[in-house]
Amino acid sequence: xxxxxxxxxxxxxxxxxxxxxxxxxxxxxxxxxxxxxxxxxxxxxxxxxxxxxxxxxxxxxxxxxxxxxxxxxxxxxxxxxxxxxxxxxxxxxxxxxxxxxxxxxxxxxxxxxxxxxxxxxxxxxxxxxxxxxxxxxxxxxxxxxxxxxxxxxxxxxxxxxxxxxxxxxxxxxxxxxxxxxxxxxxxxxxxxxxxxxxxxx
Amino acid sequence: xxxxxxxxxxxxxxxxxxxxxxxxxxxxxxxxxxxxxxxxxxxxxxxxxxxxxxxxxxxxxxxxxxxxxxxxxxxxxxxxxxxxxxxxxxxxxxxxxxxxxxxxxxxxxxxxxxxxxxxxxxxxxxxxxxxxxxxxxxxxxxxxxxxxxxxxxxxxxxxxxxxxxxxxxxxxxxxxxxxxxxxxxxxxxxxxxxxxxxxxx
Numbered sequence: 001x002x003x004x005x006x007x008x009x010x011x012x013x014x015x016x017x018x019x020x021x022x023x024x025x026x027x028x029x030x031x032x033x034x035x036x037x038x039x040x041x042x043x044x045x046x047x048x049x050x051x052x053x054x055x056x057x058x059x060x061x062x063x064x065x066x067x068x069x070x071x072x073x074x075x076x077x078x079x080x081x082x083x084x085x086x087x088x089x090x091x092x093x094x095x096x097x098x099x100x101x102x103x104x105x106x107x108x109x110x111x112x113x114x115x116x117x118x119x120x121x122x123x124x125x126x127x128x129x130x131x132x133x134x135x136x137x138x139x140x141x142x143x144x145x146x147x148x149x150x151x152x153x154x155x156x157x158x159x160x161x162x163x164x165x166x167x168x169x170x171x172x173x174x175x176x177x178x179x180x181x182x183x184x185x186x187x188x189x190x191x192x193x194x195x196x197x198x199x200x201x
Numbered sequence: 202x203x204x205x206x207x208x209x210x211x212x213x214x215x216x217x218x219x220x221x222x223x224x225x226x227x228x229x230x231x232x233x234x235x236x237x238x239x240x241x242x243x244x245x246x247x248x249x250x251x252x253x254x255x256x257x258x259x260x261x262x263x264x265x266x267x268x269x270x271x272x273x274x275x276x277x278x279x280x281x282x283x284x285x286x287x288x289x290x291x292x293x294x295x296x297x298x299x300x301x302x303x304x305x306x307x308x309x310x311x312x313x314x315x316x317x318x319x320x321x322x323x324x325x326x327x328x329x330x331x332x333x334x335x336x337x338x339x340x341x342x343x344x345x346x347x348x349x350x351x352x353x354x355x356x357x358x359x360x361x362x363x364x365x366x367x368x369x370x371x372x373x374x375x376x377x378x379x380x381x382x383x384x385x386x387x388x389x390x391x392x393x394x395x396x397x398x399x400x401x402x
Contacts, residue, residue, distance in 0.1 A: 116317035157389040164369035188358040196397030
């Protein structure tokens with residue numbers, strides 16, 4: 001599935017705001033009720049727009065679910081990308097990326113259930129979400145290996161490992177406890193990872 | 202939630218077989234359709250038992266879902282426990298544990314969607330599943346640290362990290378591709394982890 005399989009049409013500023021309002025409502029409704037119990041009626045009620053308005057932006061429940069996941073994925077990836085831009089070492093790059101992920105899911109706690117539902121609703125979309133996130137890690141890892149900062153190891157396996165650690169630590173603290181990830185928790189994970197992959201530990 | 206919050210009553214051998222047949226059918230139906238679309242009717246049809254029979258063993262759809270997750274969790278944990286019994290080093294212990302997990306999910310591929318549904322159906326059960334699996338890792342890690350094989354690090358954070366790596370690698374290869382995890386993939390993860398946590402890398 002390519003990033004622009006559903007190109008966002010050109011909208012006025014007001015149109016963009018309405019579209020965003022509907023997507024925010026969808027994030028709430030899908031996150032709290034799940035895909036099967038969610039409905040366009042509930043989404044429009046939560047967004048305080050008419051059903052007619054909804055259909056100006058999205059064709060169906062499935063269409064808005066797809067676009068919600070793509071939108072969340074894009075936002076998350078650009079947030080991480082921005083956060084790691086200031087990193088001066090590969091270690092800092094990794095730490096800033098995790099911190100950006102934890103901060104982002106704090107404001108999008110329903111993300112966990114929205115993504116997990118895709119395992120049933122749309123396997124291709126489910127894989128796309130993780131593959132896209134992994135691709136960002138692969139790029140960073142390749143850079144770090146080219147620089148000689150990290151050992152030469154299989155990029156994809158490391159990418160899935162780093163992504164999984166972020167996901168589970170975020171689940172344990174942010175999603176379950178609604179707390180920030182304790183510094184010592186992040187540092188424990190960072191220590192294992194850096195000793196594990198740094199070229200000169 | 203304690204392990205024996207729902208004690209299995211004493212059943213004859215035939216009764217146990219029927220109960221197992223219903224649970225196997227539930228694994229299929231919940232895994233393929235998801236909790237909300239699954240029904241007792243579909244489970245009994247798949248198990249080829251009457252609805253009356255179903256109610257001899259389980260009180261409701263929610264009750265059998267709960268018991269299915271508890272049962273899968275117990276089976277998985279005892280499979281891993283058995284597999285690592287023969288390990289002679291801490292590294293082997295870790296590798297045999299991952300291999301047992303990958304083998305087990307190969308025969309229970311619906312496990313992924315069944316567990317992820319719990320994020321919406323029953324958060325407590327969802328946490329219980331991961332907390333139980335993590336507890337096994339914590340026990341192994343404590344032993345390895347006491348022996349001086351692994352560095353002293355926060356047990357729980359490492360447990361969640363190891364569990365997450367197994368889960369994501371299994372998802373990537375077994376769940377998505379229906380393939381065995383390639384040896385080099387497991388060895389890449391093992392190399393990162395062992396260098397990361399061994400006392401003398």
